[in-house]
Amino acid sequence: MKNIALHWQIIIGMVLGILAGLLAIQFDGGIGLIKNWVKPFGSMFINSLKLIAVPLIVASLIKGISDLKDISKLSLMGGRTIGMYIMTTIFAVSIGLLAVNITKPGNLINENTREQLIQNYAGDAANKIALAEDQKEAGPLQPLIDLIPGNIFEALSDNGSMLQVIFFVLFFGVALILLPEEQSAPVKAFFDGLNDIILKMIDLIMLAAPVGVFALMAALVAESPSIDIFKALIGYAATVLLGLGILIGVFYPLIVKLYTKKSIKFFFEGIAPAQLLAFSTSSSAATLPVTMERVEEHLGVDKEVASFVLPIGATINMDGTSLYQAVAAVFIAQAFGLDLTLGAQLGIVATATLASIGTAAVPSAGMVMLVIILGQAGIPEAGLALIFAIDRPLDMCRTIANVTGDATVSMVVGKSIGKLGEPHVRNWDDYYDAVK
Numbered sequence: 001m002k003n004i005a006l007h008w009q010i011i012i013g014m015v016l017g018i019l020a021g022l023l024a025i026q027f028d029g030g031i032g033l034i035k036n037w038v039k040p041f042g043s044m045f046i047n048s049l050k051l052i053a054v055p056l057i058v059a060s061l062i063k064g065i066s067d068l069k070d071i072s073k074l075s076l077m078g079g080r081t082i083g084m085y086i087m088t089t090i091f092a093v094s095i096g097l098l099a100v101n102i103t104k105p106g107n108l109i110n111e112n113t114r115e116q117l118i119q120n121y122a123g124d125a126a127n128k129i130a131l132a133e134d135q136k137e138a139g140p141l142q143p144l145i146d147l148i149p150g151n152i153f154e155a156l157s158d159n160g161s162m163l164q165v166i167f168f169v170l171f172f173g174v175a176l177i178l179l180p181e182e183q184s185a186p187v188k189a190f191f192d193g194l195n196d197i198i199l200k201m202i203d204l205i206m207l208a209a210p211v212g213v214f215a216l217m218a219a220l221v222a223e224s225p226s227i228d229i230f231k232a233l234i235g236y237a238a239t240v241l242l243g244l245g246i247l248i249g250v251f252y253p254l255i256v257k258l259y260t261k262k263s264i265k266f267f268f269e270g271i272a273p274a275q276l277l278a279f280s281t282s283s284s285a286a287t288l289p290v291t292m293e294r295v296e297e298h299l300g301v302d303k304e305v306a307s308f309v310l311p312i313g314a315t316i317n318m319d320g321t322s323l324y325q326a327v328a329a330v331f332i333a334q335a336f337g338l339d340l341t342l343g344a345q346l347g348i349v350a351t352a353t354l355a356s357i358g359t360a361a362v363p364s365a366g367m368v369m370l371v372i373i374l375g376q377a378g379i380p381e382a383g384l385a386l387i388f389a390i391d392r393p394l395d396m397c398r399t400i401a402n403v404t405g406d407a408t409v410s411m412v413v414g415k416s417i418g419k420l421g422e423p424h425v426r427n428w429d430d431y432y433d434a435v436k
Contacts, residue, residue, distance in 0.1 A: 021221025106334020
């Protein structure tokens with residue numbers, strides 16, 4: 001298996017898990033065998049993702065904020081960059097929520113299967129119902145009160161309090177960059193190193209993903225055998241692709257056309273090679289050198305702007321990932337028969353937007369962040385089993401959105417400060433030499 005790419009290993013694990021689940025229901029005691037001896041490995045995998053979620057967002061957020069170095073230098077270009085990234089992320093999450101609420105792919109699962117899912121994860125469902133009741137009784141400003149933790153260590157111990165953790169980390173990060181560099185350097189170095197360690201831990205956890213997916217899918221099929229689950233999965237994938245299509249094909253080019261007056265053809269011809277590389281690598285960070293080259297040389301953005309806006313974008317701007325997380329969270333809730341209130345969905349918007357700042361620009365990090373969003377909304381994390389197997393191809397597509405969003409914001413920021421000019425036309429030989 002070592003020579004097989006991880007995403008293929010996960011797909012193989014999914015297929016074998018489905019077959020094992022179908023086989024188990026054909027024999028007496030088969031379901032019990034899956035439940036007692038296979039399902040626990042899936043639970044351990046989910047717990048591993050939950051284990052790493054809080055440390056990841058703490059380390060990544062503090063590193064991302066501290067990399068901005070000096071707030072005073074952000075008054076013009078930095079403020080516009082951060083503002084644009086937040087705006088596009090909120091819009092992306094909103095597109096995802098609108099699409100999933102219209103298509104309702106989770107409703108393709110019939111009532112019998114849904115009841116089985118709820119019974120199998122009754123504890124998670126009960127917690128969600130209790131949370132919904134508390135929200136109904138709360139005052140209109142309660143969400144603002146809940147945003148500020150009374151005890152940060154208590155908040156750190158609960159994935160459902162992630163917005164409080166994010167608030168504290170943002171506060172901590174701003175205070176860190178306001179200190180003189182000689183005082184903040186040791187703390188920044190610590191969190192930079194911690195972030196690298198956490199990313200390595202994710203790599204190690206993801207090595208167990210094929211086994212985890214096998215166990216989760218086997219248990220899901222054995223305990224809730226229904227073809228409706230797979231119909232719903234196809235509907236979910238189609239909903240994500242619909243949202244990404246609107247984001248990439250309509251929203252970004254419309255911004256470029258209206259604000260920079262550049263044609264849509266010009267924009268896509270300029271950024272296309274970076275989009276293709278993003279699709280093949282599923283990593284905004286790995287695509288960054290080509291993105292910078294295309295934005296500077298082919299879209300006419302000044303190097304000073306591109307070298308500032310794009311690295312920040314590769315770190316904190318994850319529009320495609322945020323859209324997918326919104327769709328996935330509501331889809332899983334629909335699959336479990338959970339009716340998310342408007343307040344809960346607005347919470348998803350806030351959590352997905354802020355969590356995107358802490359999402360590492362590497363494959364599969366978005367899945368870890370999804371655990372945070374599910375926990376915040378009170379949605380059973382075990383529902384990840386429904387979407388894990390199809391995550392890799394969707395990851396490839398949403399990375400295109402991430403990179404396209406970075407290029408869009410760089411053009412808008414460049415135009416706003418008078419540093420968007422004509423592209424430097426290069427022949428293909430020059431391009432290949434540059435890439436080499």
